[in-house]
Amino acid sequence: MNSIRIAVDAMGGDNGHEVVIKGAINAISASPVKIILIGDEKKIADALSKYKYNGDDIEILHASEEISMHDSPKKSVESKPNASVVVAARLVGEGKADALVSAGSTGSVVLSAAKYIPRISDVRRTAIATVFPTMNELKRDDFFSFLLDVGANIHCSAEELAQFAIMGSAYVSDVRGIPNPKVALLNIGEESSKGGDKMKEAYRILNNIKSLNFVGNIEGKDILRGVVDVIVTEGFVGNIVIKTLEGASKTVGRLGKLAFKTKISWKLGLFMLRKGINFVKKVTDYSEYGGAPLLGFEKMVIIAHGRSNAKAIGNAIKLAGKCVSDDVCGHISTNIHNFEREPEHEYTRLATKRYRSEN
């Protein structure tokens, strides 16, 4: 039974539609999902003709336009109603598919989703999350941590940070199968008094949510240690952190070249380093590990990295399928609903309204 239907933006990503289609073929061979490929009908059919697959598993939906990585997301989503990512989001919003996967630009996916897929009631802000490999000091079965928000919002209120924590915890609990994920707030010190009024308030709220395993603040130096499962921060900070890590990963690979040019005596060491560099790059290239979920919508949205290869696209589709079968969105909805209905948070809601009207 292919009861789960995934809308896949066939035209998104840096590597062209053929890579996306190869990824879709990978996914249906390993996962009980039905895929709707959205984009240029002829191009998709041509690419599909290279593969043998069960015709019931893949459907094509024509979309006459595309949004490239260089287009302004805001203008394009408004002016191109037939762009593949927009059509895909509309399909999901109309209930004709259960989840959306796109390797298009983050902005175009976020805005298309926001336009057509309803937000979960009581969710104030959606958030982009990302997974990245860590030293796994928690000794989990895998070695990832989960960071949100990494850019859907620039700044947000203390209560919105608390909602991110609830959403991230529900996602990690379902998808990674960790019953009571450890959640931390990213801050400039471990003490609850650190980081200014908003962070202090976020700490206080999080500490009072009984259903959440909040372990306190962590600092930048702890991010890669893997001491918690979910790290919560504002989009401005999360975006800079994740890109700093991306840059650090690249730097490890490029340090070799630098040293080659500067000191003869390092040559031998660097030659020996080559294998190690490839290993480090592999571990730190988080684009391999599925995609970044966009949390807070009634349907699951997965943003695959623009550079995704077929394997990464396949992983993103499988991830979307797992999210649907685990009912991640339903659990987020229940937990956010419970949080908002606790009398303790009544005054916090008022404070958030005040914050919104002032900012």
Add this chain to the structure above:
Amino acid sequence: MNSIRIAVDAMGGDNGHEVVIKGAINAISASPVKIILIGDEKKIADALSKYKYNGDDIEILHASEEISMHDSPKKSVESKPNASVVVAARLVGEGKADALVSAGSTGSVVLSAAKYIPRISDVRRTAIATVFPTMNELKRDDFFSFLLDVGANIHCSAEELAQFAIMGSAYVSDVRGIPNPKVALLNIGEESSKGGDKMKEAYRILNNIKSLNFVGNIEGKDILRGVVDVIVTEGFVGNIVIKTLEGASKTVGRLGKLAFKTKISWKLGLFMLRKGINFVKKVTDYSEYGGAPLLGFEKMVIIAHGRSNAKAIGNAIKLAGKCVSDDVCGHISTNIHNFEREPEHEYTRLATKRYRSEN
């Protein structure tokens, strides 16, 4: 002529007073400075007795108390007027020394300086800066970038960010001898429209400062590339970024152990990696490179890393001496003064006042 007098907190740092004193001995042998060692007179004299040096170059000033790394900086600076770092800051504030060097806790150095050393007139907020090694894409003679603020302030206004840019540029221009340092704002995108109202305003102000070589926004992934000389950000973000890099540097070293445990087939690669890892650690261990300047005071303050060894302490003292002889504080004062007197910024000053009264 030992005309430059550096007050050195002999009791600060994780490694004890003997390391600080060894660092001081290193510094006087290489730099025309006179050092005043502040702390427990007997302990200092005992440690000094191991070395041969010109007695005119080193003086001891007794301070009966200490502030440890674990003490609350705020409470300690208030309650221990005879702590070595407090006495050292007072000495500098009274004009009896030209600069302060301490490897004590950042908080205790910042608060002691703030209590006794006047801020440069028109400087709204002092900032902690840090240097870190990069890929040096600018092809400078050394391969460092300069990031501020990394934690003296949590949040600040657009104009305060502009002042940080001016202070950082003056420092880098003097100390590294780069005539027109490239300055960038750390943001979530390169476009001037990114990052919310405050970042847009900071971009606009910086772009209008004719004496500044402002090159625009850079993202997290560009930090380690070394495409600019000075990176400006709020203390909350700067602190998290620098600690994330510190954590990434440690992780590179520790990945080896992780892999050893998980896969036999990696053993050979990791054995080969060993030399490379040591190289990467050396390059990324920015604690070797002098200390973090605290900018905005009338006298130079250098915070050496708590883990400093004698070499790092010596470098911090030499750096302080160079700052005094280059008159870094004088140049910061002139440039901030000129900035504040430009009629263009009149309305910005009013906006900052409004921001202050609201936050």
